[in-house]
Amino acid sequence: MLQDRYGNALSTQSSAARDAYVEGVDLLIAANYGADDAFQRAVEADPDFALGHAALARALQISARGADAVEAIGTAERLAKHASAREQGHVAALAPLIRGDGPTAYARILDHVAEHPRDALIVQPCTGVFGLIGFSGQPGREAEQLAFLHGLAPHYGDDWWFGSVYAFAQIEAGQTNTAVGTIEKSLAQHPRNAHGAHIRAHIYYERGETEAGFSYIDKWRADYDKRAPLFCHVSWHVAVWALETGAEPRAWEVIEADVMPGTTWGPPINVLTDSASFLLRAEMTGAKRRPELWRKVSTYAAEMFPNPGVAFADLHAALAHAMAGNADALKKIISDAKGPAGDLVAAFGDGFGAFAREDWQQVIADFSPVMSAHERLGGSRAQRDLLEFALVNAHLKSGHTDEAHRLLAMRRPAKAGAHPVAGL
Numbered sequence: 385m386l387q388d389r390y391g392n393a394l395s396t397q398s399s400a401a402r403d404a405y406v407e408g409v410d411l412l413i414a415a416n417y418g419a420d421d422a423f424q425r426a427v428e429a430d431p432d433f434a435l436g437h438a439a440l441a442r443a444l445q446i447s448a449r450g451a452d453a454v455e456a457i458g459t460a461e462r463l464a465k466h467a468s469a470r471e472q473g474h475v476a477a478l479a480p481l482i483r484g485d486g487p488t489a490y491a492r493i494l495d496h497v498a499e500h501p502r503d504a505l506i507v508q509p510c511t512g513v514f515g516l517i518g519f520s521g522q523p524g525r526e527a528e529q530l531a532f533l534h535g536l537a538p539h540y541g542d543d544w545w546f547g548s549v550y551a552f553a554q555i556e557a558g559q560t561n562t563a564v565g566t567i568e569k570s571l572a573q574h575p576r577n578a579h580g581a582h583i584r585a586h587i588y589y590e591r592g593e594t595e596a597g598f599s600y601i602d603k604w605r606a607d608y609d610k611r612a613p614l615f616c617h618v619s620w621h622v623a624v625w626a627l628e629t630g631a632e633p634r635a636w637e638v639i640e641a642d643v644m645p646g647t648t649w650g651p652p653i654n655v656l657t658d659s660a661s662f663l664l665r666a667e668m669t670g671a672k673r674r675p676e677l678w679r680k681v682s683t684y685a686a687e688m689f690p691n692p693g694v695a696f697a698d699l700h701a702a703l704a705h706a707m708a709g710n711a712d713a714l715k716k717i718i719s720d721a722k723g724p725a726g727d728l729v730a731a732f733g734d735g736f737g738a739f740a741r742e743d744w745q746q747v748i749a750d751f752s753p754v755m756s757a758h759e760r761l762g763g764s765r766a767q768r769d770l771l772e773f774a775l776v777n778a779h780l781k782s783g784h785t786d787e788a789h790r791l792l793a794m795r796r797p798a799k800a801g802a803h804p805v806a807g808l
Contacts, residue, residue, distance in 0.1 A: 520762075548579045584600065601625070732758075
């Protein structure tokens with residue numbers, strides 16, 4: 385019987401379908417361009433291949449083609465009735481994720497991987513800071529992510545993909561030095577794994593190695609397909625480091641060409657969060673406010689995330705609406721905030737409103753009580769530095785210089801020196 389790269393048996397007799405499926409899985413888990421095309425070839429080679437349709441659904445979901453993804457997973461469910469028990473479980477675990485029911489998907493995934501730990505395409509949605517654990521809104525989710533992957537590590541050995549996601553969990557749990565060895569092994573096997581390069585960039589960031597990180601990810605990005613899922617976010621890293629090294633024109637060039645709405649393709653959550661985050665970071669270095677760009681991001685947020693429910697997106701939408709002067713949209717996010725981290729969205733939303741008004745004492749009052757819980761919002765530590773820097777900036781604007789330095793030294797010691805984005 386034909387198998388995938390992880391040794392799982394596949395219910396297809398078509399070598400062409402199997403080869404296209406394996407290619408697609410590797411493209412998807414490396415965040416490289418072309419996964420949906422590969423899965424399409426798989427199901428064309430064998431229209432009855434249930435896992436081919438399920439994988440296509442996941443690729444379409446990542447490409448923000450939700451309706452097409454739902455159609456594809458429906459086909460997979462129909463065909464899975466004639467597949468193996470593993471493949472039936474695979475489709476059953478993936479189906480609620482495609483339809484937007486994260487809690488059900490997570491419960492099914494945990495059950496499935498307990499029996500089939502090397503079913504990588506089912507493990508994948510639970511990895512990274514935007515995954516089912518990363519966006520759970522629960523306290524301790526960084527530790528939970530690491531524990532989940534630590535339990536699976538013996539089943540994957542030195543696999544390049546697993547090493548990359550394991551390294552990210554180590555970084556976010558504070559095991560940065562351990563993560564160096566993990567990610568270097570991964571990248572040695574697959575240097576063009578976009579997740580691997582992205583995670584290597586996070587290690588540079590967490591260590592405060594700004595020049596080295598900027599040089600590394602800027603060079604790596606040069607050969608990365610602009611249509612790939614991580615291109616927008618990798619570009620954000622380039623722009624942030626350009627800003628921190630004083631290369632402001634370069635930072636704006638990258639943001640306006642490769643991150644802002646309407647300039648490049650990227651998952652909507654990345655376009656929104658990376659655009660809004662950079663604009664505020666730029667202002668905190670002393671750059672002049674760009675009202676037209678804030679309005680552009682606010683409009684995009686209202687179109688793509690009209691109803692609150694995804695905390696990390698809602699946080700950045702609130703920021704964009706506040707800075708654009710879109711009071712009604714900001715009020716809606718604050719009043720309608722929901723989900724496990726809705727309380728934090730409302731508090732930080734109020735704080736961003738105060739930031740836009742330059743009411744620094746109110747920023748401090750809104751942010752300070754909830755800063756210790758912002759892990760629950762999701763995203764990486766590097767991304768949530770936006771909140772750390774905003775609070776530090778408010779203290780500086782209020783004349784609390786000693787408190788600003790104390791906060792940064794206590795909460796983000798690698799950034800505790802003179803740091804332009806923190807306003808120091």
